[in-house]
Amino acid sequence: MSELSSVHLRNRKRQLHGVVAALICASSFILGLTLILVVVPDFNSGPDARLETLTKFTGFMQFWYFLVYVVFGASLLVLSVALLEPDGREQKPLEQMTTLASYLWACYIFASGFIAIFSIEFLFSQDYEFSAGITELWRDIYAVQMGLGEGAEWVGAIWVLMMNACLQKEGRFGNSIVYFGYVICGFGLLTLVPSLKEVGAVFGLLQVVWFLWVARLLFLERYKYITP
Numbered sequence: 001m002s003e004l005s006s007v008h009l010r011n012r013k014r015q016l017h018g019v020v021a022a023l024i025c026a027s028s029f030i031l032g033l034t035l036i037l038v039v040v041p042d043f044n045s046g047p048d049a050r051l052e053t054l055t056k057f058t059g060f061m062q063f064w065y066f067l068v069y070v071v072f073g074a075s076l077l078v079l080s081v082a083l084l085e086p087d088g089r090e091q092k093p094l095e096q097m098t099t100l101a102s103y104l105w106a107c108y109i110f111a112s113g114f115i116a117i118f119s120i121e122f123l124f125s126q127d128y129e130f131s132a133g134i135t136e137l138w139r140d141i142y143a144v145q146m147g148l149g150e151g152a153e154w155v156g157a158i159w160v161l162m163m164n165a166c167l168q169k170e171g172r173f174g175n176s177i178v179y180f181g182y183v184i185c186g187f188g189l190l191t192l193v194p195s196l197k198e199v200g201a202v203f204g205l206l207q208v209v210w211f212l213w214v215a216r217l218l219f220l221e222r223y224k225y226i227t228p
Contacts, residue, residue: 015222018082021075022215028072029208033201035064044197047142051135058124062117069113073106076159079211082218083163094169098162105159112145153203157188160207173217177210184210 035043040057042049054061080102084095091099119141123134164181167173187203190196 012222014082014085015218018079018218019215019222021078021082022211022218024075025072025079026208026211026215028068028075029204029211031064032068033204033208035068037201047139048135050142051138054120054124058120062120065113065116065120069109069116073109073113076109077102077106079214080163083214084166094162095166098159098166101155101159101162105155108155115141115145152197153188153191153200156207157185157191157203160188160210161185173214173221177213177217180206180213181210 040053043053044050080099084091084099084102119138123138123141160181164178164185167181168175168178184203184206187199187206190199191203
């Protein structure tokens with residue numbers, strides 16, 4: 001096999017991995033929004049409401065956090081590689097900064113997810129009762145989670161901004177998805193305003209569309225259905 005053919009094969013594998021990763025990212029957002037908007041609409045109403053939810057659905061919530069945070073974080077990194085290293089060449093400065101943003105967002109997600117999973121394990125594996133003691137301890141844990149950015153989408157918004165800037169600079173996928181990504185970024189940055197945190201749901205819904213769109217474009221690109 002020639003070196004050119006080997007590079008082409010690696011690119012096709014990377015694109016396929018990107019398709020799967022983008023679909024998983026979209027599914028993670030859908031699972032997250034379904035719980036928050038449909039199953040437990042008061043999940044983000046404060047520490048006491050969340051503790052009550054964790055008490056009722058302990059095992060389910062651990063599994064939910066694993067899928068929505070840990071699996072999403074890992075998939076995000078795979079997708080970033082597919083989008084930023086399409087031909088295995090050396091990354092340009094903007095792409096290097098975007099790779100760093102990918103790791104930072106993934107780290108935020110991993111930290112929030114694992115803190116939630118192990119906190120639930122600690123709290124409900126003890127012989128605690130739903131008392132003032134466990135409520136006070138949970139509020140401290142909740143404060144750490146919020147401090148890491150859970151509920152605010154500014155880190156994700158920066159990633160979306162930088163990733164779409166890379167796609168636009170490389171002339172990849174066309175401008176429609178890029179401009180759509182910039183709109184998503186705007187909604188994500190609005191969550192920095194405490195009174196506008198509910199806009200995070202809009203960010204999530206639009207992000208689902210973006211991930212599905214990227215999955216489709218990567219799939220078409222892999223099979224050379226995209227014309228220059």
